[in-house]
Amino acid sequence: MCGICGIALANADACINPDDLRQMTTLLQHRGPDSEGFHLDSAIGLGVRRLSIIDLETGDQPITNESGQIVLVCNGEIYNAKELRQDLRALGHHFRTKSDVEVIVHLYEERGAKCLSELRGMFAFAIWDEPNRTVLLARDRIGIKPLYYSLDRSGSLYFASELKSIVMPNLCERNLDLAAFQDCCSFGFVIGEKTFFKEIRKLLPGHYLTYQNGSLTLAEYWEVDFPSRGEGFEHRTPREWEEGLLDLLQESVKLHLRSDVEVGCLLSAGLDSTVIAALATQTAPGPRLAFSLSFENPDYDEISSSRILSDFPEYQLSSCRVECRDRHFEHLPRELWYQEDPGPAGNWITTSILAKEASQHVKTVLCGEGSDEIFGGYRWFHLCRLLQPFQNLPRPAANLLRFGSILGRSRPWLRSLRQAVGPIDLKRYSYLLGLGHHEMEQVYSTDLKKAILSEQLAPSELPRPEGFESWAPFLQLQYYEMKTRLPNYIIQRLDRASMSHSLEVRVPFLDHRVLEYCCKIPPSLKMSLFLREKAVLRNACARIIPAEIANRRKRGLEAPVNEWFSMPLPDFARCLLSEKQITEKGYFDSGRVEEILQLQRSGQKVHGFILLRVLLIQMWDEIFLRNRDWTSF
Numbered sequence: 001m002c003g004i005c006g007i008a009l010a011n012a013d014a015c016i017n018p019d020d021l022r023q024m025t026t027l028l029q030h031r032g033p034d035s036e037g038f039h040l041d042s043a044i045g046l047g048v049r050r051l052s053i054i055d056l057e058t059g060d061q062p063i064t065n066e067s068g069q070i071v072l073v074c075n076g077e078i079y080n081a082k083e084l085r086q087d088l089r090a091l092g093h094h095f096r097t098k099s100d101v102e103v104i105v106h107l108y109e110e111r112g113a114k115c116l117s118e119l120r121g122m123f124a125f126a127i128w129d130e131p132n133r134t135v136l137l138a139r140d141r142i143g144i145k146p147l148y149y150s151l152d153r154s155g156s157l158y159f160a161s162e163l164k165s166i167v168m169p170n171l172c173e174r175n176l177d178l179a180a181f182q183d184c185c186s187f188g189f190v191i192g193e194k195t196f197f198k199e200i201r202k203l204l205p206g207h208y209l210t211y212q213n214g215s216l217t218l219a220e221y222w223e224v225d226f227p228s229r230g231e232g233f234e235h236r237t238p239r240e241w242e243e244g245l246l247d248l249l250q251e252s253v254k255l256h257l258r259s260d261v262e263v264g265c266l267l268s269a270g271l272d273s274t275v276i277a278a279l280a281t282q283t284a285p286g287p288r289l290a291f292s293l294s295f296e297n298p299d300y301d302e303i304s305s306s307r308i309l310s311d312f313p314e315y316q317l318s319s320c321r322v323e324c325r326d327r328h329f330e331h332l333p334r335e336l337w338y339q340e341d342p343g344p345a346g347n348w349i350t351t352s353i354l355a356k357e358a359s360q361h362v363k364t365v366l367c368g369e370g371s372d373e374i375f376g377g378y379r380w381f382h383l384c385r386l387l388q389p390f391q392n393l394p395r396p397a398a399n400l401l402r403f404g405s406i407l408g409r410s411r412p413w414l415r416s417l418r419q420a421v422g423p424i425d426l427k428r429y430s431y432l433l434g435l436g437h438h439e440m441e442q443v444y445s446t447d448l449k450k451a452i453l454s455e456q457l458a459p460s461e462l463p464r465p466e467g468f469e470s471w472a473p474f475l476q477l478q479y480y481e482m483k484t485r486l487p488n489y490i491i492q493r494l495d496r497a498s499m500s501h502s503l504e505v506r507v508p509f510l511d512h513r514v515l516e517y518c519c520k521i522p523p524s525l526k527m528s529l530f531l532r533e534k535a536v537l538r539n540a541c542a543r544i545i546p547a548e549i550a551n552r553r554k555r556g557l558e559a560p561v562n563e564w565f566s567m568p569l570p571d572f573a574r575c576l577l578s579e580k581q582i583t584e585k586g587y588f589d590s591g592r593v594e595e596i597l598q599l600q601r602s603g604q605k606v607h608g609f610i611l612l613r614v615l616l617i618q619m620w621d622e623i624f625l626r627n628r629d630w631t632s633f
Contacts, residue, residue, distance in 0.1 A: 002031060003031030041128075066093075084118065137159055144491055290309070291322070292310070330570045381533065384432060
């Protein structure tokens with residue numbers, strides 16, 4: 001696991017400033033504290049910081065082919081490297097290391113960018129192809145590992161695992177992208193390739209980028225796909241679906257346990273992490289460390305009142321528990337520095353606390369993230385199923401339900417329900433999630449509203465794949481989950497929080513073969529007639545985990561955000577939410593922010609996430625636009 005970065009100048013006769021490359025690399029030190037490496041050759045420079053997980057002795061990067069003309073830096077793990085290595089040796093390739101990522105170099109020699117289809121793992125990498133004077137950037141199918149890039153006015157390319165590696169050395173301008181700002185305020189995360197900087201884009205999951213002579217080309221190599229209602233689903237019994245799923249999960253966990261260091265588990269009271277931990281103990285019997293999070297506030301604590309897998313001696317899990325306390329709100333500046341994106345931060349803090357504890361004992365852990373997206377486990381999938389009969393109403397009746405007075409215009413949640421009936425698009429998706437699309441607009445300043453109007457921003461939307469309209473609504477909703485919230489919030493939060501403590505987190509549910517299999521499973525097996533979510537997973541794993549956990553209803557991990565804003569605020573929060581600071585930055589209406597803060601403090605605990613987002617945007621402005629050191633807060 002690593003952090004990578006690089007520079008490719010449009011002018012092949014120009015020379016890179018080595019200090020720029022070194023500064024970019026140093027800013028990623030937390031992602032790879034074990035070693036650093038560079039490749040510098042006139043107009044091309046690659047940098048890498050390494051966290052040693054596989055091949056501790058000879059696996060340092062950059063890694064080259066036999067001639068030294070193909071150079072690779074990679075952040076991630078290739079879980080099928082052992083099998084690929086055997087195939088490549090049979091083709092005559094010679095390996096100089098035992099590193100898993102060396103297979104990428106030789107696969108690229110054989111197949112060029114088509115090599116991506118053979119990789120099984122999580123990765124973001126850069127290849128310098130010296131004979132063709134080409135840079136190839138690629139990101140894994142799901143977006144587990146991050147990669148950002150920027151093209152300056154001269155056509156030179158800058159890229160890195162984190163935004164700060166491009167921004168802080170002043171390698172690009174710093175202009176706020178109002179479309180990304182709107183996404184953050186509406187959804188809690190930024191949609192698509194946008195970032196908070198106009199000058200920096202994300203490389204999308206399942207995509208690669210080629211750069212040659214100042215020209216950049218993007219291409220997609222993988223996409224989520226579901227069966228259409230016309231095609232139907234494969235004819236299998238429920239038991240056959242369950243057995244096929246369990247076989248694939250067992251294989252995925254076995255591959256994810258490949259490591260030259262000890263692998264622990266993140267463990268909650270829920271189904272997903274329990275399944276992964278149980279499969280790990282089944283695959284490699286023996287004591288294994290499991291890390292769990294409890295809360296000082298009992299309203300948010302799920303492990304103190306419920307038995308978790310480490311409470312069952314037969315699984316041989318050694319439990320390490322850490323507690324989230326109210327005082328941890330003071331960690332917010334640190335977490336924003338590492339997260340870089342002012343989305344919903346409550347779970348940044350909780351995930352970071354858990355990652356910090358795990359990093360004191362191990363370098364890598366397995367976790368259960370991704371299950372809710374591939375099986376439809378969130379509460380909004382219940383709502384989608386309940387509303388599905390209304391999709392086939394005659395148009396006049398549907399319009400009456402959507403826009404009429406039947407549901408009562410005075411109640412916000414009923415208005416959201418009206419909007420949730422209709423074809424799945426980003427707007428309907430937001431209403432199903434209960435995001436309150438216009439909630440933040442009530443605190444916008446007049447100047448911000450004018451700026452948004454002047455830019456004539458089109459609402460964000462996803463490009464839909466061929467056949468999308470023929471998918472069942474449940475599957476359409478899954479698609480939006482996998483393309484928006486999963487990579488831009490769930491995985492991004494997990495990656496930044498864990499890597500800020502130099503901890504690698506592996507996600508067996510997001511192995512692409514597991515995901516592709518789950519896409520084929522009929523919705524009726526993912527959520528039963530009686531709204532039992534993830535039914536196929538529960539049934540498949542019933543014989544390997546305790547019944548009380550297999551049948552436990554989902555309870556999401558939440559942070560006590562409302563409580564944080566109801567208690568005395570840290571100094572940095574009082575300062576950034578003051579009338580002076582709000583007015584100076586100009587994003588929000590200081591009077592309205594103060595009014596909401598007083599309502600919160602008077603006991604109306606409903607505005608915490610509005611205040612949190614305001615606070616984060618204020619702080620983001622200080623750190624990333626005005627260059628204030630986060631440690632000064």
